[in-house]
Amino acid sequence: xxxxxxxxxxxxxxxxxxxxxxxxxxxxxxxxxxxxxxxxxxxxxxxxxxxxxxxxxxxxxxxxxxxxxxxxxxxxxxxxxxxxxxxxxxxxxxxxxxxxxxxxxxxxxxxxxxxxxxxxxxxxxxxxxxxxxxxxxxxxxxxxxxxxxxxxxxxxxxxxxxxxxxxxxxxxxxxxxxxxxxxxxxxxxxxxxxxxxxxxxxxxxxxxxxxxxxxxxxxxxxxxxxxxxxxxxxx
Amino acid sequence: xxxxxxxxxxxxxxxxxxxxxxxxxxxxxxxxxxxxxxxxxxxxxxxxxxxxxxxxxxxxxxxxxxxxxxxxxxxxxxxxxxxxxxxxxxxxxxxxxxxxxxxxxxxxxxxxxxxxxxxxxxxxxxxxxxxxxxxxxxxxxxxxxxxxxxxxxxxxxxxxxxxxxxxxxxxxxxxxxxxxxxxxxxxxxxxxxxxxxxxxxxxxxxxxxxxxxxxxxxxxxxxxxxxxxxxxxxx
Numbered sequence: 001x002x003x004x005x006x007x008x009x010x011x012x013x014x015x016x017x018x019x020x021x022x023x024x025x026x027x028x029x030x031x032x033x034x035x036x037x038x039x040x041x042x043x044x045x046x047x048x049x050x051x052x053x054x055x056x057x058x059x060x061x062x063x064x065x066x067x068x069x070x071x072x073x074x075x076x077x078x079x080x081x082x083x084x085x086x087x088x089x090x091x092x093x094x095x096x097x098x099x100x101x102x103x104x105x106x107x108x109x110x111x112x113x114x115x116x117x118x119x120x121x122x123x124x125x126x127x128x129x130x131x132x133x134x135x136x137x138x139x140x141x142x143x144x145x146x147x148x149x150x151x152x153x154x155x156x157x158x159x160x161x162x163x164x165x166x167x168x169x170x171x172x173x174x175x176x177x178x179x180x181x182x183x184x185x186x187x188x189x190x191x192x193x194x195x196x197x198x199x200x201x202x203x204x205x206x207x208x209x210x211x212x213x214x215x216x217x218x219x220x221x222x223x224x225x226x227x228x229x230x231x232x233x234x235x
Numbered sequence: 236x237x238x239x240x241x242x243x244x245x246x247x248x249x250x251x252x253x254x255x256x257x258x259x260x261x262x263x264x265x266x267x268x269x270x271x272x273x274x275x276x277x278x279x280x281x282x283x284x285x286x287x288x289x290x291x292x293x294x295x296x297x298x299x300x301x302x303x304x305x306x307x308x309x310x311x312x313x314x315x316x317x318x319x320x321x322x323x324x325x326x327x328x329x330x331x332x333x334x335x336x337x338x339x340x341x342x343x344x345x346x347x348x349x350x351x352x353x354x355x356x357x358x359x360x361x362x363x364x365x366x367x368x369x370x371x372x373x374x375x376x377x378x379x380x381x382x383x384x385x386x387x388x389x390x391x392x393x394x395x396x397x398x399x400x401x402x403x404x405x406x407x408x409x410x411x412x413x414x415x416x417x418x419x420x421x422x423x424x425x426x427x428x429x430x431x432x433x434x435x436x437x438x439x440x441x442x443x444x445x446x447x448x449x450x451x452x453x454x455x456x457x458x459x460x461x462x463x464x465x466x467x468x469x470x
Contacts, residue, residue, distance in 0.1 A: 023445065060443070068409050078313070078466045172467040174465055178457065178461040196416070197415060208295070222414040225414075229412075230409055
């Protein structure tokens, strides 16, 4: 990790550990450089990354301020990091419905951008937030990249496992989504009624090399989920 | 606009005007610096902003590549720019249901972060995409910032008007959203059935100074909307 990233993480932790409210004014660049024992240009880069991450905002001539924090229990919709990392204040658990190696059908072949007839891990799970059904998820991983999965691993956070075991993290992600009425099969999985509303997302996760390693479909239980995201006009 | 932003816009336009497909390899930094007649560091900054915008991705030791483009008609969920700017390939129109100056109620007072009893413009519109109902929107603007609105202005793109008339653009945005079943009033506005599913978003738009100038609630017609977003792990 580069130095400015370390500093950015430290500043972010400082904000959260001290529960600094929205619009709190942070020290100046000069003061931060002195406090952290680094150059001003390192501080400037750290602050830029925190602006883009939505942690702070900078006002020309006024200073650096804390941005609104996410409300507890709201799923951060922009985070490519996985639910367990996203919702640290909540307990995320899973019921594994299926784990097997398959050959890709047309849809998986296209969205996972498979080579030929490669082996794909298929994972079907119901995810719970604080013991309430959060979503139903079908995920597909290329075995050529994710070499090994088992029941115990997919019982927990797959993204955490991928990071520890293979040093795999999502570099960037494409997502398509829409809202629809639940059919009988999905309603049963989510313990809702037929025709209840649902958010459905299709996600493609890319390695830094630009290769897709994961394709997943997630159907959310509308009663137990609410979402939060932030955007900035890129300067 | 800074030089690297101009260059970034030109590179982006080049990609879209030439319809370069996903994974197209772009020229090297050296070649781009020569082509555009700027320094390599200007090119590097331009490319960094395009990575964050989701236009390209960079692979260490390999080069710079075009990322997946949004499908036509999908609403870019991360864009803080307004629908008209977002959906250039589609015709966005509005039916204005209400425009008036009001005093803030508790909810508006809190989410628009009003001072005292200031005047607020209330705008209620049904928005159409290619003549199909896209959403119902209730928006609130501080008159202290958005000095003037009339029927003709709110018939079109309010964000475009704000930019031209007051040089106001959204610097950053917070959004909360969830999915629910439509009540009778909203179902009628969207020309859907009671209990049909809907995505509901609450949006707060901030000026660069960190002051909120707009608070809006949007309820989407699920039959005529699908969404797209992208995220990158901030490096």
